[in-house]
Amino acid sequence: MTWQNAQSYCRERHSDLATISNSRDNNIALKSKTNSAENYVWIGLNNNNTQGAWRWSEDSSNASFYNWNKDEPNGNSDCVEMRRDGRWKDKKCTTKLPFICHEPTIYHYIDKKMTWQDAQSYCREHHSDLATISNWRDNNRTFKSQTNSKKNVWIGLNNNTEGAWRWSDSSNASFYNWDKGQPNGIVYQQYCVEMRQDGRWNDVRCHNKMPFICHEPIYHYIDDKVTWQDAQSYCRKKHSDLATISNMRDNNRRSKARTSIAHCV
Numbered sequence: 001m002t003w004q005n006a007q008s009y010c011r012e013r014h015s016d017l018a019t020i021s022n023s024r025d026n027n028i029a030l031k032s033k034t035n036s037a038e039n040y041v042w043i044g045l046n047n048n049n050t051q052g053a054w055r056w057s058e059d060s061s062n063a064s065f066y067n068w069n070k071d072e073p074n075g076n077s078d079c080v081e082m083r084r085d086g087r088w089k090d091k092k093c094t095t096k097l098p099f100i101c102h103e104p105t106i107y108h109y110i111d112k113k114m115t116w117q118d119a120q121s122y123c124r125e126h127h128s129d130l131a132t133i134s135n136w137r138d139n140n141r142t143f144k145s146q147t148n149s150k151k152n153v154w155i156g157l158n159n160n161t162e163g164a165w166r167w168s169d170s171s172n173a174s175f176y177n178w179d180k181g182q183p184n185g186i187v188y189q190q191y192c193v194e195m196r197q198d199g200r201w202n203d204v205r206c207h208n209k210m211p212f213i214c215h216e217p218i219y220h221y222i223d224d225k226v227t228w229q230d231a232q233s234y235c236r237k238k239h240s241d242l243a244t245i246s247n248m249r250d251n252n253r254r255s256k257a258r259t260s261i262a263h264c265v
Contacts, residue, residue, distance in 0.1 A: 003079040003093040006042045007057050010101035016058040017044030021135055024237075026067050029100050030086040031238050038084075042099035045080035045088070054080075059140045081245040105138070106216045107131055107145040109153070113209040116192035119154045120168050123214035130156030130168040139177050141183055142213050143199040154212035157193035157201070159185070177201050196250040219243065 003017075010017045018029050034041035044057035044161060054063045054073075060107060073080075080095040082100070091097070108127055110119070116130075123130045133155060134140050146153050156168035163256055165173040165183075179200035185191055192206040195213070226234065228242075235242045 001042075001096055001099065001101075003042050003046065003091075003095075003097075006097075006099035007044070014101035014103055016102065016103045017042060019044050019056045019058050019137055020065065020067070021137065022065050023067070025065075026082075026086055028238050029082065030103075032100055033098070036098065038098045040081045040083055040089075040091075042097050042098050043080055043082050043088070044079070046078055046093070047103070048078050048093065056137070059137055061136045069085065105141075107142050109146040109149060109211065109216045110214060111149065111211050112213060114154075115209055116154050116158065116206040116212075119212035123168075123212070127214035127216045129215060131215045132156050132167040132169060132171065132174060133177070135175050136177075139175075139199060142195065142215075145213060146195070146211070147209065149211060151211050152194045152196050152202075154210055154217075154240060155195050155201070156182075156194055158206070159183075159203075160190050160206075 007017050018025075020026050020029055029043065032207060045054055046057060049052050054066075055061060056063060067088050069083060069089050072088060073090035075090070077090040077092045079095075080088050081095075082088055091114055110122065112122070114122060120130050131142050131183055133142055142155065150162075157165055157173060158168065159165045165176075166199060167173060177200055178197075179196060179202050182201065183190070183193075183203035185203035188205070190203040190205050192204060192208075193201050194204050194208075194210060196202055222231070222234065224234070232242050233252045
């Protein structure tokens with residue numbers, strides 16, 4: 001399809017054309033076409049109507065990671081293809097190519113006022129966990145999930161562990177979208193984080209009650225018999241990691257996809 005038709009197809013059936021934020025994403029996208037004989041595929045990067053700024057299709061965010069081929073982009077085209085070696089090249093958008101769509105983590109706005117800890121328990125019981133936000137794309141998607149509520153909401157960030165900001169799943173935070181003058185919780189004993197109505201973050205006391213955002217990852221059943229270590233390597237290279245099970249709901253959801261061999265998230 002042309003780039004625009006591929007974009008429409010992905011938005012209708014999946015989420016959008018592939019967004020690639022780092023080398024791992026690039027490898028995952030490349031591996032998704034391993035069995036295809038096609039040499040080139042569309043990804044979501046373009047500079048249509050953006051005065052030369054390269055942006056992603058999904059949320060119009062500026063690209064911060066690139067994997068251009070030598071001497072690219074050469075400025076003659078507005079859309080981007082991935083070559084069979086994983087390198088990128090700008091291409092005329094009217095060219096017809098295969099393409100890569102992506103399925104993101106699902107975010108759920110929960111319109112119930114709870115403390116941060118109760119919200120965490122709710123998300124772990126009914127979904128996976130409180131929302132983890134790793135980049136601008138995640139932040140925009142989390143924000144969009146609650147834009148009609150006009151309320152501040154809990155996300156999974158907290159510093160209840162010796163002052164280090166971590167997500168509810170205990171992973172270290174590497175991306176932040178603090179509001180001006182935030183965080184200031186050391187003084188006021190504010191150890192949990194809300195997303196404000198403009199998408200910015202603010203640390204507040206964990207016993208406050210407000211709505212919240214849960215997340216659910218997409219799961220992939222891999223029908224290859226491998227050792228645990230090889231399964232871990234495979235999942236980290238092509239997806240995110242081996243499945244994490246935080247509650248009975250996670251366990252039941254994964255079992256439906258057959259957990260007898262390997263299951264990536």
